[in-house]
Amino acid sequence: MRILISDTSCLIDLRKASLLEAFFQLPYDLVIPDVLFEQELVQFSNIEKELIAQELRIVSLPGEGVVRVQSVSRDYPALTLNDCFALVLAEQTPNCILMTGDRNLRNLATSSGIEVHGVLWGIDEMYSARVATANQLYSALLLFKADSTVRLPVYDLNRWIERYQSQ
Template identity: 40%
Template sequence: MRVLVSDASVLIELAKWSLLEALFKLPFEFAVPDALYEDELIDLGEVDREQLKGLGLRVEPLDAEGMARAVSYQTARPKLTLHDCLAVTLAVTNDWPLLTGDKRMRALAIDEHLEAHGVLWVIDRFAEHRIVRKPTLAKALRGMLDDPRTRLPHAEINKRLALLTTKQG
C-alpha cells in the first residue's frame, strides 16, 4: 500500500473538521516522523495520539544521516521548522509523497522531486473513494471558507463545493 508522509498541519486541519478518522479509511498508509508525533500532535480534538496509531498512523524514526539532512534543509530554509524538515526528510528518504499545508514545505518537496499534496487533495480522495458523504464534505469545506486560520485557496474550495452540491440527475 502506498505510504504518504504528513505534516502536522494536515492532520490538525482534518481533525478540526472531524475528518481525521476518515483519513485512515483511504487506500493509503500515513506516516509522520517520531519527533513530530511526540512534539506537535498534542491536541487533535476527538482523536488522541495513541488512537492515531491504532487507526494506522506509522511513526517513523530518522537515523543520524536523516537528522543531518533535516538540519541542512532547515539551515538552507530557515523559515521551515525542524519538524517541517523532518517530515520532508522522511518523505525524501523513502521516496514517499508528502502531505502538507505549508507552501514552503511543498516548494522544498518539489525541489527534491517529491510528489506533494494538501488538504484539498485529501478531500478529493474522500469523495473519489466515497469515504465521506458529500454533505459532510461540503459542510467541512464551508467551515474552511469561514475559518480565518484556514489558508486554503477560496477558489479551489468553491470549485469543490460546486461539484459536491450539484444534484446528480
C-alpha cells in the same frame, strides 16, 4: 500500498472537520515523523492520539536523517524544523506522497521530485474512496472557509465548495 507522509497541519485541519476516521480509511500507508507526533499534536485528546497512533506509522529518522534535517533547516530558514523532518522523511521514502499545507515545504519537495498534495486532494481522495459523503465533505469545506486558522488557497477552496455543493 503507497506511503503517504503527512505534516501535522493537514491532520489538524482534518480533525477540525471530523474527517480523521474517514481519512484513515484511505488505501495508503500513513506515516508521520515522531517529532511531529510528539510536538504538534498536543492539543488532540488522548482518544484522538490513540486513534492516530493506531492508524499512523510513527517513524524516527536515523542519525544521518537528523543531520540532513539540520542541513535543510540551515539552507531553508523559511521552513520550520518539523517541516524539515517531514521533507527528509519524504526524501528517504521512495515513491511516497507528502501531504502538506505549507507552501514553502510544498515548493521545496516538488523541486526535489517528491509528489506533494494538500487537504483538498485528501477531500477528493475520501470522496473517490467512498469513505465520506459529498455532504460531509461540503460541510468540512465550509468549516475550513470559516476558520481563519485553516490556510487553504481561497480560490481553490471556493472551487471545491462549488464542486461538493453540486454533488
